[in-house]
Amino acid sequence: MLARFIATFGYAGLLKPAPGTWGTLAGLPFGWLILHQSGSFFLLMATAVLFFGGWFAAHHYMSATDKMDDPSEVVVDEVVGLWIALAAIPDLTWLWVALAFALFRLFDIWKPGPIRWADRTIKGALGTMVDDVLAGVAAALCILVLNAAIGG
Numbered sequence: 001m002l003a004r005f006i007a008t009f010g011y012a013g014l015l016k017p018a019p020g021t022w023g024t025l026a027g028l029p030f031g032w033l034i035l036h037q038s039g040s041f042f043l044l045m046a047t048a049v050l051f052f053g054g055w056f057a058a059h060h061y062m063s064a065t066d067k068m069d070d071p072s073e074v075v076v077d078e079v080v081g082l083w084i085a086l087a088a089i090p091d092l093t094w095l096w097v098a099l100a101f102a103l104f105r106l107f108d109i110w111k112p113g114p115i116r117w118a119d120r121t122i123k124g125a126l127g128t129m130v131d132d133v134l135a136g137v138a139a140a141l142c143i144l145v146l147n148a149a150i151g152g
Contacts, residue, residue, distance in 0.1 A: 003064065006057035006076055013075035023075020024082050024105060031083045032097060040087040047083040051129060054080060059125035070119075070128045077132035081108060084136030088143040090152045096143070103139035108132055 005011065012026035013019045034043045054076035062068050085104040089096035111119055111131065115138065119131040 001061075001064070003057040003060035006053060007061040007074045009075050009079050013073035019072045019075055020078050020108065021105060023078040024101065024108075026075070027079030027082050028097070028101060031079070031086045032092065034083075035086055035089075036092055043083055043087045047080055047087070050076065050083070051080050051133065055125050055129050058128050062125055062128075068124060074128055077129045078104075078108065080129065081132035081136030081139070084133065085139035085143065088140035088147075090143075090147045099146075100139060100143060103142050104136055107135035107138040111135070112138075 008014055009023050009026050012023045015022040031043060034046050058074050058076060061074060062071060065071065082101065082104050085100040086097065089100050107115060108131075115131050115134045118127065118134055121127070122130050
């Protein structure tokens with residue numbers, strides 16, 4: 001089923017333990033490649049496409065499996081959040097890429113403030129996607145602030 005393939009990002013979400021981390025790792029080379037070949041703008045455009053496609057796929061997968069409360073195997077949301085963080089890095093050095101990955105995972109797991117609110121309030125496939133978008137935005141803001149602080 002195509003919805004399962006997309007929602008689990010090529011079945012990466014079926015890997016255990018920590019399917020969210022596996023999904024984030026699976027999305028990393030694709031995000032890096034888009035960023036390397038086309039830049040941040042196109043990565044954000046690809047992120048928007050993946051967000052809507054992921055929302056649609058997650059909805060269908062969650063309905064088909066009767067798992068409506070953010071199933072752990074749905075990891076397309078992690079890829080979207082990571083790509084938002086990657087779009088903020090000033091260059092493609094391993095340090096910035098690793099920082100984007102680590103900050104996104106930190107915010108995705110910790111869920112401070114508005115991220116926690118979205119996770120608890122917005123239900124269904126949209127809620128599954130939105131909290132990771134916010135975690136990606138939080139990671140991107142940290143990267144932008146850090147880059148400005150070091151004079152980038």
